[in-house]
Amino acid sequence: MGWLIGIGIVVLVSWLVWASTDIGSGVYLTAYCAHAEGREVSLTFDDGPDPEQTPRVLEVLRRHGVQATFFLVGERAEAYPDLVRQIVAEGHAIGGHSYRHGALFPLLSVRRMTEEITRTRAVLEQLTGQAVRLFRPPFGVTNPMVGRAVKACEVQVVGWSIRSLDTLSCWSRERVCRRIEKRLHPGAVILLHDRMAEADVLLEQLLTTLHRRGYGVRKIG
Template sequence: MKFKLLNYITLTSILIILGLIFWYDLNWGFIFVPGIIWVLIVSIVSSNIQWNFFLKSISKGNPEVNKIALTFDDGPHPEFTPKVLELLEKYNAQATFFCIGRNVEKYPEILVKIYENQHIIGNHSFTHSHKIDFNNKSKWLDEINSTDDKIQNIIGQKPQFFRPPFGVTTPHLAKAIDETKHKVIGWNIRSFDTISNQNPDKIVKRILSKTKPGSIILLHDHLPGIFTILEQLLPELQERNFTFVTVDELINYESV
C-alpha cells in the first residue's frame, strides 16, 4: 500500500510537471526531479526493515517483559557456530539462527547441532548474493523454497521465520513472502560485528547501551570474533536479569 501510494504520487507529480512545462515553458530538466526523489526514497526505505514499507516485519518483542532474542545470521559455520553453541549452553541461552541454504547444504551436521540444542532455525535465503536485492518474485521464491527444503530434509521441520539478506526489503520480496507465508524478522539492535576493524569491546558496549526488554539483537555466527563478543556480552546481560529466548517465544508466535 505504501509503495503504491509512492508510485501514485510520483506519477502524478510527473504529469503535473509536464503540464507546467507545456503551459509555462519550464525547463525539461524538472521532469526528472520526481524520479530522482523516488529513487532516493526507495533506496532509504529498502534498507530499513523496521519501517515496514514493503512488507510487515517484526523487529522487537514485548517491552514489558525482561526477555530478549539473540539472533545469528549467515551460518552455519563449521568452526565458529559450534563455539557459539557451547557458550549459549554455558549461559542457558536460547537463540535463533537464520541460516543460508548453501551453508546448510555444506554443513548439515552443524544444523543438526543447532536444532538438538533447541534453538530456532530461520531462513536467510539460499545464496545471500550481493545481487539478491534485484531478484524478481520467481527468483526470490527459488531462494526461499530451496532453503526451506534443505532445512526440512535435515531436521524434519520447515522454517517459520525469514530474515532478508542485509535486512533489505523490496516489492518483489514482499510478493514472494505473501506466497510463502513466512514471518519476517528484523532487529532493533544491530551489532555491526561484520565491520572488520570493529573492536569487540566497542561492539559489546554498543549492544549493552541499547538493550531493553523485548530487544532483538543482530549478530553473526560465521565470524571469528563472535566468541570474544559473546564471552563478554552473555554474562553482562545475564547480570542485568535478561532472559535469552528464541524469536517465537519473544513475539508469542505459535508454529502451525
C-alpha cells in the same frame, strides 16, 4: 520553485532508502523486530552454519543455558548438515536466510527470490524434520520484490531492533559490545553473525552484560 523540487527529491530519495534498508520500516512487508513486553531480549545469528565458529557459539549458549535463533544460508546448510541438526537438537530455532546469500539478492526477480526461499526451506526441513517458517532477508534489505516473494512463500519475516555491526572488520569487539549495550531495551532483537571470528567471545561478553543489566533471553521461533 527549483529549490522546492530539489527538497522534494531529497525527501523522496531519503524515504526510499529508509523504506528498503530499515527492516522495521514496514513499507514492503511486516517484520517481527522486537517483543512488546518483558525484560528479555532475543539473540539471532545470521549467515551460518560455519564449521569453525558455529560450534563455539553453540558451546557458549549451552554453557549459559540460553537459546537463540539461527538464520541459515541454504547452501551452507547443505555443506554442513550435522551442524544444522546440532543447532536444532540443542533447542535453538532456525529460519532461512536465502540459498546463496548473493550480493545481488535484493535485485533478483520475485521468481528467483521465491526459489531461493523455498529451496532453503526444503533443505532445512529435510535435515531437521521440522517445519521452517521463519525467514530473514539477506542484509535486511526489503523492497517490493522481497515483499511479494515473502507473501508468496508465506514465511514469517524476522528483523531486529539492534544491529550489532559485528561484521565490520575495523570495529573492535569492545566497540560492538558498547554499541549493543547503549541500545539495549526490553524486548530487543539483536542481530549477530556466527560466521565471524571470535563470535563466541563477543557472545560471552554480551551475555555477561545482559546478566548484569538484568535481562533474560527469549528465543524467537
